[in-house]
Amino acid sequence: MEDVAVKAEGISKAYNGHRVLENISFQIEKGEVFGFIGPDGAGKTTLFRILSSLILPEKGEAFVYGLNVVDKYRDVRNITGYVAERFSLYRDLTVEENIRFFATVFGTTLSENYDLIKDVYRNLEPFKNRRAGRLSGGMKQKLALCRALIHRPQILLLDESTTGVDAVSRREFWEMLHKLKAGGMTIALTTSYMDEAAKCDRVALLYNGRIMKTGSPDGIADSFGLDLIQVRSQRLYAVKKELEKLPSAPSVSLFGDSVHVISGEKGLSLEDIEGFLKKRGFEDTQVERSRPGIEDCFLALSRGYKKKGTDGEGY
Amino acid sequence: MEKVIEAVDMTKKFGSFVANDSLTFNVGRGEIFGLLGANGAGKTTAIRIMCGLLRPTSGKITVAGMNVYRQAERIKRRIGYMSQSFSLYEDLTILENIRFYGGIYGLPERVIRRKSQELAEKLDFWRIRNSLIGSLPPGWKQKLSFSIAVMHRPDIVFLDEPTSGVDPDTRRQFWDLIYETAAEGITVFVTTHYMDEAEYCERVCIMADGRIEATGSPADLKELYGAGSIDDVFVKIARPPRG
Numbered sequence: 365m366e367d368v369a370v371k372a373e374g375i376s377k378a379y380n381g382h383r384v385l386e387n388i389s390f391q392i393e394k395g396e397v398f399g400f401i402g403p404d405g406a407g408k409t410t411l412f413r414i415l416s417s418l419i420l421p422e423k424g425e426a427f428v429y430g431l432n433v434v435d436k437y438r439d440v441r442n443i444t445g446y447v448a449e450r451f452s453l454y455r456d457l458t459v460e461e462n463i464r465f466f467a468t469v470f471g472t473t474l475s476e477n478y479d480l481i482k483d484v485y486r487n488l489e490p491f492k493n494r495r496a497g498r499l500s501g502g503m504k505q506k507l508a509l510c511r512a513l514i515h516r517p518q519i520l521l522l523d524e525s526t527t528g529v530d531a532v533s534r535r536e537f538w539e540m541l542h543k544l545k546a547g548g549m550t551i552a553l554t555t556s557y558m559d560e561a562a563k564c565d566r567v568a569l570l571y572n573g574r575i576m577k578t579g580s581p582d583g584i585a586d587s588f589g590l591d592l593i594q595v596r597s598q599r600l601y602a603v604k605k606e607l608e609k610l611p612s613a614p615s616v617s618l619f620g621d622s623v624h625v626i627s628g629e630k631g632l633s634l635e636d637i638e639g640f641l642k643k644r645g646f647e648d649t650q651v652e653r654s655r656p657g658i659e660d661c662f663l664a665l666s667r668g669y670k671k672k673g674t675d676g677e678g679y
Numbered sequence: 680m681e682k683v684i685e686a687v688d689m690t691k692k693f694g695s696f697v698a699n700d701s702l703t704f705n706v707g708r709g710e711i712f713g714l715l716g717a718n719g720a721g722k723t724t725a726i727r728i729m730c731g732l733l734r735p736t737s738g739k740i741t742v743a744g745m746n747v748y749r750q751a752e753r754i755k756r757r758i759g760y761m762s763q764s765f766s767l768y769e770d771l772t773i774l775e776n777i778r779f780y781g782g783i784y785g786l787p788e789r790v791i792r793r794k795s796q797e798l799a800e801k802l803d804f805w806r807i808r809n810s811l812i813g814s815l816p817p818g819w820k821q822k823l824s825f826s827i828a829v830m831h832r833p834d835i836v837f838l839d840e841p842t843s844g845v846d847p848d849t850r851r852q853f854w855d856l857i858y859e860t861a862a863e864g865i866t867v868f869v870t871t872h873y874m875d876e877a878e879y880c881e882r883v884c885i886m887a888d889g890r891i892e893a894t895g896s897p898a899d900l901k902e903l904y905g906a907g908s909i910d911d912v913f914v915k916i917a918r919p920p921r922g
Contacts, residue, residue: 403846404817501718528763528843530717530872531910532917556844557873571846598898601858601879617851620875620908621897663847 368430369394369519369550370415375424377410384410386573388424392552392566394518397545400554401561401658402570408554409449411570412523415552416446429518442470445512449524451504455497459488459507462496463514470515480547481510484540502533509540520544522553526560538563558659569662576665585656590664593625593637594654597646606644607637617663624660680707683834683866684729689738691724698724699735700889706882708834711857711867713880715909717917720886722870726837729868731755743834756784759828759865762839766824769813773804776812777827784831798826818849822856829860836860838869842876854879874910883909885916892916 370392377385385407392398400408413419415426417437426433428440453462463485467473478485484506491499496507505525512520522541526534538560541551553564561567561581568578577584597603604623607616615626625637634651641649684706691699698721706712716722727733729742731751740747743757767776774795781791799805802822812820821841829836838857842850854876861867869880877883877897884894893900893916897909906912 403849404844406846524844528718528840528872530720530917531874531913532717534872535914556846558847618854618875618879620878659847666846666848 367393368427369396370398370426370428370552372415372426373424375411375414375421375426377407377414377419377422384573385414385421388573388575390568390575390578392550394550395545395548396565397541397551397553397563399561399564399567400552400570401556401558401567401662402554403556405572406570407573408570409523412446412521412552412554416444416521417441418446442515443518444521445515445517445519446521447508447512447523447525449527451496451508453496453504453507453511456495458493458495459499460492462507463510466511467514472515474514477514477516480516481513483543484510484513502529505529505533505537513544517549519550519552522551524554524556526555526557534560558657558662561658567658569658569665571662571666577661581658584658584661588656588661588664590656591627591631592654592656592660593627593632593634594619594652595623595625595637595641596621596650597623597641598648599646603641603646603649606641606646610637610640615664615667617660619659624654626660626664680710682706683708683743684868685739685741686729687739689725689728689740690736691721691728691733692736697889699728701738702886702891704884704891704894706835706866706868708866709861709864711861711869711879711881713877713883714868714870714886715877715883715913716870716886720917721889722886723839725886726839726868726870729754729835730758730760730837756831757834759831759833759836760839761821761824761828761836761841763821763841763843766820767812767827770811772809772811773815773823774808776823777830780827781830786831794830798823798830802826818845818853821845822849822853825853825856825860829865833865835866835868838867840870840872842871842873850876874908874913877909877913885913887917 368391373389375385375388388411402408414421415428415433417433417440420434429443431439433440457465463474487506488503488510491503499507526537545551564581566580569576595603600623604616604618607613607623607625612628612630612632613625614628617624638649638651682705687703689699689702702725714722724733728735728740728747731747731754735747742754745754747754771779777795777798778791781794799808825841842853845853857867871877882894882896885892900912904912904915906915
């Protein structure tokens, strides 16, 4: 038990009869960066509100560093740094006032924990007399992170911290997280960006309130078990439309500058696809086998879930 | 190619802050044009000017053949707009939203009825047509919101981060809608933080600190910057080496 940072068993939650979380179980090790990857509406925020003791689970139990999030919520809050999806600091206070206020709430001071937050706070210091409500999105995000670190928590819970943030700022944010991890902090986070999965030690793929899969990014990719073929062309969308007519390919998806084809039970060879496209006038294609990524896995799994749920068309 | 947006030295200042600094670009009819940039690079300001919502400080800008200084109200009738944050009325049903927006765009009642039928078929929602928007999954709302934004057959539809937070499958269905719409001759002007989506645009324009740093097809930009992906191009432009 002593290596476990978070343990959740059978957590369920519903709002107004609508099931948001369904029998969620997982374990996060101490010092791990653990990502819950899923779209809006998957249940990520509800799960993090339960873990941070803000709402009660209907069924199931969760423990943070061995503390039950229901019975021991005060202790949980002392060791947890939670960053909510929405900016939840005082907009009318300055950057510095916000930090000092929250430090006082937790019975500490800025100088006492300055070493922990200095990397993040240095970026904010030129604006320390600016009201929080007038900061840019990226700066608000950094201030929220400072606030969450001010009481030297054992674990950070970051809910959608990178949503709507540009690719460059997201990279900087991840660099900060990896520094904190190097200092021994456990980090649990939610994101809807599939590419961020690769930056986590382990991830859980969350969809419609269920965990579809848990594991390391590589482990999940290795367990994919389906044959993935990647096709490149100058006329990508036209190629995709054409490949959708292949009878033996149940899944054809655009992936940036290529199309990913997952062949069905019969299997498809590279020559099959090349020949198929050539016959239809696509001469410039490059076809090769490829290793699936987290997004391939998520697509395949979520399409399977949709089929079970509805008429096969999903939404 | 016929131009539906032409901007020459488009500039917007807020006090001493230059949000858009001499932007010159054009967008063709039926083109899928992507605008990329870090938060605060000036994308939203540029879009608001082109939508006739914000008066530029200087520059020559025409949208759908109309002048943004003098014909802002007419521009608003010839464009569609959707974003992640501004979409549909949550406490109206699907059909009520369609009727409401149809009315706003000045479509006659019979056209609205026909459009409702068409949309219901295309997006397969007839059985839930009287459900409140608030009860629909997020990805579904975005697809509907897009379809409503082009219901009045605008010359251009502006999409401001339309797929943020949407699941991978729905994100791709959304891009299918974009391609179909562009094929019908409606220009699609889109901003996104998903770099894979930048690859789906015919041309992209990358902004940094209020200026346009690069414009071109994804393939040309990758070659120009010696980069393997648009993500790499973006990082090179938006975060130049410091010091």
